[in-house]
Amino acid sequence: MTGTALADLIAGNHAGPDGYVRLDVTSDVWTALAEGCAAGQHDLSALWVDEGRVRMALNGKGRRAILSLKTDKGAYPSVSVHHAPALRLERAMRDLHGVRPVGLPDGRPWLDHGRWPGRESTARYEFLRVEGDDLHQVAVGPIHAGIIEPGHFRFTASGETVVRLEQRFGYTHKGVERLLQGADVARGARIASRISGDSTVAYAWAFARAVETALGWSVPPRAVLLRGILAELERLSHHINDVGGICNDAGVITINARCMLQREDVLLVAAACFGHRLMMDCVVPGGVATDLSQDGIGPIRDLLARLEETRAEILRVYDGLPSLQDRTVTTGVARPELVRQYAAGGFVGRASGRAFDTRKAFPYGPYDRLDFEAKTRIDGDVDARLQVRMDEIVESLRMVRELLDRLEPGDIRSEPPPFVAGEGAALIEAFRGDAFLSVTLDSAGRLGRVHIRDASWFQWPILEAAIEGNIIADFPICNKSFNCAYSGQDL
Amino acid sequence: MRSFLLDALRRGKATVMPPVPEPAALEELAKALAERARQQLGRSLAIREVDAGSCNGCELEINALNNPVYDIERFGLKFVASPRHADVFLVTGPVTWNMQEALLRAYNAAPEPKWVVGVGDCAANCGVFAGSDAVAGPLASVLPVDLHIGGCPPAPIQIVKGLLALMEKAG
Numbered sequence: 291m292t293g294t295a296l297a298d299l300i301a302g303n304h305a306g307p308d309g310y311v312r313l314d315v316t317s318d319v320w321t322a323l324a325e326g327c328a329a330g331q332h333d334l335s336a337l338w339v340d341e342g343r344v345r346m347a348l349n350g351k352g353r354r355a356i357l358s359l360k361t362d363k364g365a366y367p368s369v370s371v372h373h374a375p376a377l378r379l380e381r382a383m384r385d386l387h388g389v390r391p392v393g394l395p396d397g398r399p400w401l402d403h404g405r406w407p408g409r410e411s412t413a414r415y416e417f418l419r420v421e422g423d424d425l426h427q428v429a430v431g432p433i434h435a436g437i438i439e440p441g442h443f444r445f446t447a448s449g450e451t452v453v454r455l456e457q458r459f460g461y462t463h464k465g466v467e468r469l470l471q472g473a474d475v476a477r478g479a480r481i482a483s484r485i486s487g488d489s490t491v492a493y494a495w496a497f498a499r500a501v502e503t504a505l506g507w508s509v510p511p512r513a514v515l516l517r518g519i520l521a522e523l524e525r526l527s528h529h530i531n532d533v534g535g536i537c538n539d540a541g542v543i544t545i546n547a548r549c550m551l552q553r554e555d556v557l558l559v560a561a562a563c564f565g566h567r568l569m570m571d572c573v574v575p576g577g578v579a580t581d582l583s584q585d586g587i588g589p590i591r592d593l594l595a596r597l598e599e600t601r602a603e604i605l606r607v608y609d610g611l612p613s614l615q616d617r618t619v620t621t622g623v624a625r626p627e628l629v630r631q632y633a634a635g636g637f638v639g640r641a642s643g644r645a646f647d648t649r650k651a652f653p654y655g656p657y658d659r660l661d662f663e664a665k666t667r668i669d670g671d672v673d674a675r676l677q678v679r680m681d682e683i684v685e686s687l688r689m690v691r692e693l694l695d696r697l698e699p700g701d702i703r704s705e706p707p708p709f710v711a712g713e714g715a716a717l718i719e720a721f722r723g724d725a726f727l728s729v730t731l732d733s734a735g736r737l738g739r740v741h742i743r744d745a746s747w748f749q750w751p752i753l754e755a756a757i758e759g760n761i762i763a764d765f766p767i768c769n770k771s772f773n774c775a776y777s778g779q780d781l
Numbered sequence: 782m783r784s785f786l787l788d789a790l791r792r793g794k795a796t797v798m799p800p801v802p803e804p805a806a807l808e809e810l811a812k813a814l815a816e817r818a819r820q821q822l823g824r825s826l827a828i829r830e831v832d833a834g835s836c837n838g839c840e841l842e843i844n845a846l847n848n849p850v851y852d853i854e855r856f857g858l859k860f861v862a863s864p865r866h867a868d869v870f871l872v873t874g875p876v877t878w879n880m881q882e883a884l885l886r887a888y889n890a891a892p893e894p895k896w897v898v899g900v901g902d903c904a905a906n907c908g909v910f911a912g913s914d915a916v917a918g919p920l921a922s923v924l925p926v927d928l929h930i931g932g933c934p935p936a937p938i939q940i941v942k943g944l945l946a947l948m949e950k951a952g
Contacts, residue, residue, distance in 0.1 A: 406914070464875065490836075
């Protein structure tokens with residue numbers, strides 16, 4: 291086994307209030323850590339550029355760290371040359387910051403489509419060559435048939451069977467990190483809530499927590515519980531919707547209709563209790579923006595009962611439809627070794643036996659005091675990803691009930707402490723997996739470098755592999771079972 | 782499966798009563814469509830949704846239009862896959878430089894007459910993404926917009942009201 295293990299490197303160092311040990315490293319140690327990722331000694335969590343430095347967040351067993359390396363006029367040793375999961379991250383870093391990862395195995399741009407003013411280019415984007423007899427290509431997107439985000443999928447097929455899929459994203463790149471630079475905390479929170487509309491609570495929370503740990507800003511106990519309720523309602527609304535979407539892609543629209551109704555039910559209750567259907571801008575630095583009134587507790591409890599009933603009913607119907615399971619079982623298998631290599635989070639990881647859940651691995655309030663299980667399956671197919679969602683619905687229902695029980699009157703937001711220059715990071719379990727967000731702040735309370743890494747970065751590439759050998763017609767159902775983000779990744 | 786049907790009978794209809802078209806939208810459309818060719822479309826509009834760089838929040842709410850509560854097909858409104866079949870472009874997000882060409886190509890592929898509806902604050906003024914160097918501009922800087930439906934994101938019922946106004950004026 292090669293490489294340096296994170297655990298050995300940081301053994302004697304204390305973690306900051308955000309749980310991260312921060313160290314400057316030499317390029318040799320940097321490379322050894324990259325090799326350590328490849329050897330499975332720790333997981334790559336994020337990789338970004340920050341004022342003349344490249345930084346790498348790593349997760350070890352129970353410990354995590356952010357390592358920084360000064361670049362040599364923009365040059366630094368590539369991570370992806372040792373550890374493939376870093377490849378798209380490094381291509382994006384090159385496009386946005388002009389750094390030069392030495393040894394980068396793929397020199398094609400990622401986010402830069404040759405359209406940005408002053409950087410226009412007519413150079414054709416070359417997809418990787420696929421050679422063989424009787425192969426044909428199918429180009430799909432960026433605009434897809436349904437109402438979903440834009441991205442391009444290039445299939446190479448032999449008859450109906452997919453030989454290779456290559457993804458190309460970046461269409462929704464909005465320059466989010468650059469917009470955050472120089473913004474104040476309040477504007478930062480509004481932008482963070484719109485990183486990915488489906489994970490608005492999770493990202494607002496990640497931003498708030500990163501800022502709070504940077505400033506030593508304490509959050510009132512009631513707000514911590516309310517954040518948990520908001521985040522679990524968000525998870526429930528998406529999990530039930532995804533189950534419907536997967537069944538819909540197999541032609542079972544009755545299940546989808548029931549799931550969409552149930553999702554609408556969640557959103558209506560959210561709107562009534564928190565003032566916004568998607569609960570956007572509800573989590574803010576220092577606490578939450580909207581309190582849950584005493585009258586709101588009953589409707590949420592009733593909602594949980596209806597959700598439980600719907601879940602049981604859908605599972606009963608799902609189990610009774612062999613023709614539906616014929617489409618989901620053994621379809622789109624994500625191999626456990628790939629999931630481990632990419633440290634894929636969320637239901638993608640957990641359906642292939644990777645038991646990582648941020649709420650368990652690096653607990654934050656209120657999850658540090660909640661009794662729940664990180665549910666896993668081992669088959670890694672569409673069915674397993676659906677079942678993990680079903681299992682997680684049960685856990686979320688239990689969590690929301692317990693959080694409601696514990697609510698006591700109190701403040702929902704605290705005043706900010708005096709601004710100090712500093713930095714903080716947060717890892718939050720969004721519905722689709724772990725979301726990483728790191729901020730730096732100056733003494734005037736202005737944001738410096740903010741970096742965001744969606745769970746999708748380490749899930750999308752696995753979809754490319756999972757679809758191989760499946761028929762093209764099964765791509766929608768596989769894709770839905772992954773439900774990765776576009777905007778959250780393109781930023 | 783039968784239980785679903787029985788359940789539906791027991792619970793009664795989930796679908797909400799049709800809302801009245803948004804008055805402000807009617808006014809905006811009256812101006813926008815006054816000089817444009819009108820054609821009887823039999824009170825049915827085919828919609829091509831295009832995400833031109835949104836955060837996905839608007840897509841979630843547009844998807845909700847198809848749920849049994851809003852059920853927009855009852856109004857003759859239908860989402861279609863091909864721009865060749867589209868009467869209406871329902872566009873979300875600030876238009877990013879990286880999506881501009883795809884949006885234009887889809888628009889140009891649709892037959893006349895066609896209408897453009899911007900959904901969400903981003904389509905109107907780029908929302909929180911205003912000022913970004915990765916954004917080409919609001920929808921109106923790229924396509925002729927007939928109607929804006931504001932909100933971040935607009936609730937499905939707001940989108941229904943806007944689309945009903947469009948039906949009244951364009952259909």
